[in-house]
Amino acid sequence: MTRAVAPLGQADKSGQERFTEFLRIYASLNTRLAYATDLGIPLNWVPGYRAPDPTRRRGRARRAQSTGLEWLPWCLHNGFTSFADVRVEHVERWLAELAAAGYSDATRARMLSAVSAFYRKYLLREGLAQHNPVALVDRAAQHLNRPDGTPATTVLWSFEACRALLLAAYLLANRHGYGLRDRAMVEVLIGTGVRGDELVGVNLDDYQRPTPGGHGSLRVHGKGAKDRRVALAPPVADAVEAYLAVRRPSTVPARTGQVGARVREPLFVTRSGARVHVSHVQAVLRRLCATFAPAADAPPPRARWRRELLATEQAALIATHLAPLRDSIHPHSARHSYASHTKNRGAEVRQVQRDLGHASLTTTEGYLHDAAHLAQSAAHDLSPALHRGWLTAP
Structure with missing residues (x-):
């Protein structure tokens, strides 16, 4: 999407200025790029982003070409002139279209979180929306929630x-x-x-x-x-x-305004x-x-x-x-792997939490693929007792 739009219903600032203000909330350029990717914000709107030199060989591109189903282009395509007009049913329709296009549940959950952050951290604060429609989405029905304590699906290295x-x-x-x-x-x-x-x-x-x-x-x-x-x-x-x-x-390179400052x-x-x-x-x-x-x-x-x-x-x-x-x-x-192996070797969970920089202990616990607990499970005592005398090991 290349045209500058003002979908926020405000005449004092352009859409580009609004999105740039939102992205400046995040200090990390990688975080800004991640939110821009999930929301469908053009990368040249991202503060601090420099387009790669086309004359030099590079590795994998920062992102694949937009599918048009990211939040911003989807809203524009569906005629929304203000994000304040979006309701929960519109968000759920968007999620359904993402699923039909082959987006995984994990990807849809991440994109939904980006939309929620846009409302919570910018639109509501600026008075550009009266509510966050994402807050009303039934994540369980959309298969986007992982209950607390559910083991992570990331592959653990032994x-x-x-x-x-x-x-x-x-x-x-x-x-x-x-x-x-x-x-x-x-x-x-x-x-x-x-x-x-x-x-x-x-x-x-x-x-x-x-x-x-x-x-x-x-x-x-x-x-x-x-x-x-x-x-x-x-x-x-x-x-x-x-x-x-x-x-x-x-x-x-020195950035604008950093002349004379230590880079x-x-x-x-x-x-x-x-x-x-x-x-x-x-x-x-x-x-x-x-x-x-x-x-x-x-x-x-x-x-x-x-x-x-x-x-x-x-x-x-x-x-x-x-x-x-x-x-x-x-x-x-x-x-x-760091979380699991350090805990299995005696580290306190709170220390692992500090090492990983997690604000919530629940997040850290979701990282623990605790093989020791499986090896010590009471099931190893129950099953042999249930089968003793009539089922022998091969």
């Missing part, structure tokens, strides 16, 4: 799989130009449970290690403009130090010196899996060092644990 990813990153660290950087990112991701966008959002001066060889820390910029410090155990800090020894200076340098940078994008984190994880656990139809490696590496016992062990993750691996699994 303790051995986490070890395999770290070992794989270590073995490849000196095999290509940015191996040390990628290893440091994997170490921080698995060793702290930070989100992917938090990982790439850290700056050079966010890293601290007062004592050589000791613990380090990293200030991460979380959701809702809430910063927190996460601890870096010595092995993780060592990986960061190894990367910093070869890190190239960044080429962060904060990103910690993890690309070949060109720009901040690493969150999509690169998933690409690194996929490359580790594909290297040590290639698909059956993948051509054999041409490099001699790679063939020799894959012939080792270490590589065979890595492949065993990474093969099941190859087609579904995602950075957010590291966050769930």
Whole structure:
């Protein structure tokens, strides 16, 4: 959608100005882009967004082309001139159209939350709507609610799989130009449970290690403009130090109004010196899996060092644990894995909550895939007793 519209029913400001004001509520550019994507706001309206250079090769695009079913284009297409005119039945019709178009329940729930935030944090505050129609949606009937305590559906990496990813990153660290950087990112991701966008959002001066060889820390910029410090155990800090020894200076441009001010340098940078994008984190994880656990139809490696590496016992062990993750691996699994493995090793849930930056303990509990509880379940005592004497194990 390229035309500037004023769907809010106010003559003093354009639609673009209104949406820009809403997005400025969020300090993180990644958060602004996420809301713009779900609401259908043109990216050139997002404060702080710079369009990619079309002359340079880039990875995956920021988002797929709009389907026209995002909230803003859907409202315009259906003739709404003011968001104050939207009722709950209109929201439910929109959700039905999303479902018919193949949108998953999780995606619809996320998009609905974006619309709700737009009403709660902007339209109601500015007097541009009298109520939030999303609040009246029956989420259970729309299959959008997950009851409290329901285990998360994100794939949990086993303790051995986490070890395999770290070992794989270590073995490849000196095999290509940015191996040390990628290893440091994997170490921080698995060793702290930070989100992917938090990982790439850290700056050079966010890293601290007062004592050589000791613990380090990293200030991460979380959701809702809430910063927190996460601890870096010595092995993780060592990986960061190894990367910093070869890190190239960044080429962060000064923003308007920052002339003469100190520009904060990103910690993890690309070949060109720009901040690493969150999509690169998933690409690194996929490359580790594909290297040590290639698909059956993948051509054999041409490099001699790679063939020799894959012939080792270490590589065979890595492949065993990474093969099941190859087609579904995602950075957010590291966050769930951190929560589960630290709790299973004796950490207090409240400490895990602080580590992950969750405002609610209920959110943290949803991250806990507690295999220990399953292994200790009373069902293991009941079932054998029920079958004793007439059903024997094969």
